[in-house]
Amino acid sequence: MTHLSSDFIEKYTKLLAAEAPAFFETFNEEAVSAFRVNPLKESQQIFPDKIPNMDWSYYGKVSGKSPEHVTGLVYSQEPAAQLVGQVAKPQKGMKVLDLAAAPGGKSTHLLSYLENTGILVSNEISSKRSKILVENIERFGARNVLVTNETANRLAQVFPAYFDMIVLDAPCSGEGMFRKDPSAMDYWDSDYPTKCATLQREILESAMHMLAAGGYLVYSTCTWSPEENEEIVSWLLENYDVELVSIEKINGMVEGLTYPQTARMYPHRFKGEGQFVAKFRFNGDPISKRVKSGRSNLTKEQSQLWQAFAKENLKVNFTGLLQVFGDQLYLLSDGLPDLSKVRIARNGLHLGVFKKKRFEPSYALGLTLTSKEVLRRIDISEKDFVDYATGNTLSVSKELPKGWYQVAIKGNGLGFAKVVSGTLKNNFPKGLRFH
Template sequence: MLEIPDQFKEKFTRLLGEAAAADLFAALRQPSKKAYRINTLKEGRVSYSQEKPVPGIPHAYYGEVSGKDPEWTSGLVYSQDPAAMFPAQAIPVQPGDRVLDLCAAPGGKSTALGQKLAGQGVLVANEISPSRAKILRENLERWGVTNAVVTNADSASLSARFPCFFDAILVDAPCSGEGMFRKSEDAIKYWSQENVDLCADRQKEILTEAVKMLKPGGYLLYSTCTFSPEEDEEIVSWLMDEYGFKVLPIEATAQAAAGRPEWGNGAVSLENCARFWPQDGVGEGQFVACLKAAGENAQAFASVKKGREKKEKKKGKGSKNRLERPSKEEAGYISEAIAGFNWPESLATWPSQVLKSQDHVFVPALDPAQLKGIKILNNGLELGLLKKKRFEPSHQLAEVLGQVTQERVVDLDERDYERYLHGESLQVASGLKGFVLVSSRGLVFSFGKLSGKGQLKNYYPKGLRQ
């Protein structure tokens, strides 16, 4: 049985009262809920049950998915805690916006934001941990997002590059993780009031940098997976008092409880925050606040931005690190390798945008000059790699091309699909030759290369093989 820390029980009995606290403690001892979202950027049929929709989240359902199924490897579904789906749903994002997911790994919220943008505008998805940033990139790649920049940086480094830049910023902040008690033994093991206070200080540090990157009148979505007021209503109150943010109403479900003004600065608008308690039946614990910046927000940073741009313009003269366009010969190799595939409408002009960096060919989502000094894992769509007198298309491109109907496809049965995931080459019956898309149950998940004798060479990435 889950052992809840005594100090935690005392704290929330004091905050909630004995009856409500008892409901919370009982819920924390129940099994956690699993759910998944369907990727509307892609076409395909999901074999999982859709009998129990997650209330308030379009195309989301309760149920468990497998990382070995074609639905997962093709990026048609994403497994996510149902309550954790609400931050990306609550932030006002439209196609064409500039959006930042500041603490983005493993990528559940980033994939949802990329889906909202529908290939227009730009999504910067950042993660400070290198190992978690790699997972973030893999999830966005599988989801088929073409306009994302995946960065591995701290918030201060980003704010120096992007003052007053974003229309919307999502900060799902590192927290004490009280909402994860029934999913993670470590969350219980490391819980203490001292850690709650430490997390609150860290959240202010991160948000201080986030505010610098938000446009006047922009939206800031702040969320945690914890219950403590020190990390929730008190942080929102600090944003209101320090920076003049307004707390906007959130269209959530009937199961979401309102924020508690008495746990913050007393402002009635704190009721606009949404609290998801385990006993409410949606999912794990989640706190969500949608804030709007004042119209004069970040004017203090305008001079910083102007000064930085002027300095970089002068410094950038005669730079030896400029990216190149592929040569005419290289463009021929690229065209030959990927001829015959249908492209999403958002990438119709890719030939005029393509750049090359150390033989990597890509369509950038942001001008690489804007990203100088930041560790970049991915900028837009990686088309593939130039090799000696040939071109090898990327796994990301396969996942993107899976968004539209294709003719150059080899569809595998269940047995061959499992073999392909293991990294085996296959013998198939097909009249095609050269690079083809590989699918199972009609869901594209990889590239392969067919010889004239029907030998399908395996191009599924080694790091993803099962």
Template sequence: MDLPKDFTTKMQSLLQDEFPDFLQSYAREPAQGLRVNTLKITVDDFKRIDPFTLRKIPWAEEGFFYGGLERPGKHPFHDAGLYYIQEPSAMAVGEIVAPEPGEKILDLCAAPGGKTTHMAAKMNGEGLLVANEIHPARAKILSQNIERMGIRNAIVTNETPERLSNKFPGYFDRILVDAPCSGEGMFRKDPEARAEWSLEQVARCAIRQQDILEHAAKMLKAGGRLVYSTCTFSPEENEGVINSFIRSHPEFLIETADGYKGFSRGRKEWSGDTEADVEKTIRLWPHKLEGEGHFIAVLRKTDGEEITGRNITKPLKDKGILKDYYRFVKENLQMEPSGNFYLFGDHLYILPEEDISLKGLKVLRPGWHLGTLKKNRFEPSHALALSLTKKDAAFTWNLPAESAEMAAYLKGETLNGGEGKGWYLMLAQGYSIGWAKCANGLLKNHYPKGLRWKGM
């Protein structure tokens, strides 16, 4: 593998005796991982239907290594949101953030959504999760992954950290800043990261990371927890950024991040400050564990202003507008989604019941998308299907995950089946994967066109 010369020179200077082992790690195949989505299935139940060769990832409660020749992204269970394919080292971040159900959580640099969906599973549908991504195309991918995993309590925004900090001062219980970085830890997996790397880019990233942290700090409650992570080895972007931030923010302190076998600690001598407390941070190295490079720091806000009197997005008052929705629920569901209803255009959502205002923000997904109000009818969304269980639907049609019928459904084909008329929740071996509408013994396919399998 061709590594940038300035990078190898720098790493040899930093690692010294460890450098040969570090360099040798680039000759090995990267580890592959998936994380079971406990919003839809327990780990034990997944292991009973698991079609792959899995090994436990020690530092991730729901994480598993899978074989290098296996393709879980091409399996119906992936489309059903039973797991998220995630780099093994990256799973350590969600474990360290450790959000609690009922809290207000912000993932400030969230795309493509691995850490967001990890935190959502730990929240178990309770509380508020704001997932932000500044780049529009990546924000769309983030929103799609939140939908696939059946997450009900997330709002997806496409904003700058500055605009969010003006909107939410002192608001969140926990914030994750998975900062844009020079990507050195991904060199083994990402040729583009190698091609774009330079010492100048490292310096630019460190400046941008400081700016993002400044805005994140404003949004954290007193007593709140801010987790900073990168996928780079560069001390300028890791120990250096954290030390600089702590020195200029006396209301923050560094807490000891949980470590596991193979994890290392941050290096004080790399921070540029002999008084720095950065040995409480952690580093994941590819020559010490099965995973790529990561850095994680936990910061606690010990003091800050309590913000009250916040504007709140007003819920829909005229429930008569929703008569077609209520008819759909009565005829097709065994449960009734509850909460504060909001209409965005003709799209119906339920927002988490929190004191939040979305006015003036670029919002891609303002909560749980139930469906669309059409003329004299309600059409349920794909997001609603993926957030339901088989017990929630009046009509279901179950298909073996690896059957020809399942493949046909995912390609958008009409299937024979069903009785009478109604919306059928389609199941992949018992787990929701989409809708079909029954008429005259046929299941008309409503799997989204943009997600349909092609040439398989």
């Protein structure tokens, strides 16, 4: 049994009244595992144990060494957390900000709805966590994401009144994660929720600065404390021209305290962990400020090398802004402001690297392209997949012309690799190799 502090027990005995025993009983049970299927991937699969009323959601665990995980077909995320993305449900073409994004559960969910349209700025304040976020976003294979490593306040200076939707999955006291991560209990004392609420208000002030008129704010926490949930809702309603958008109650969701439009998730009501979510529409006048856009910075030679690679290997015309950072080439979505003052963790879609007089495609590019978008592809077997992911070369037909090929497993891309005289050279990233 998860050992709960007496202050916690006292607080939730009062708050939940007759439901409290059933709630406490769930702390004797294991945390629930689940995953989402990535609709952006070309080759889909049927899995058992679908979670009702949810887009793309299944109960169960997927191995980190399976082709499904490595190609980004699945993303592991517990069921209650999946409800946040589903409540947000951005429309195609929207400019969306995920303000506290690592490791990427909500961001990848938002990308599933955007279907490579619009823009997602996925931000994480911690540099270490932003690297994990980049890895997860890259594997998902979306093309319209910028990953930043910033404070909310600094982002607000670059993106005034810019976003159609902002998701703040706030840093919180994490009560809803006690079963999944018992170490979260070490930080908890009865004052912790109030301390978290101060930080949440501070981040929300910056968030409101970035919301366009008519835009949506989705606020969520994985905690049940009213201080970090309904009291934050009250503060937003008092201080900003926002109104609550009613959330449809599915899968055991219950109304928030005093705000029936908001939703709470409890483990005794639904097979999942804890969550709170509120959705607002911003009616007020946004701060008006002209957003200066960025420009392409490729040299003529770099531009020619990229075009030569694209002509020889690709059947897709990318729209967006090509930018070089050092010798790395990235594709940024159209309509982004000048990002020179922003700490970037991933500058859009990584296309590849310029070496002496040649261009080499990135692993990320090979993860995102479908079979219809490449001129040459090699589908490897599941046995070869393990060999390849361990760092070995593979034998292929001697007839295959020399050059770059997209590698694929079970119909989904796994980077690019070179074929030379009947050998597929290993180009699986060293940091991701199986040991």
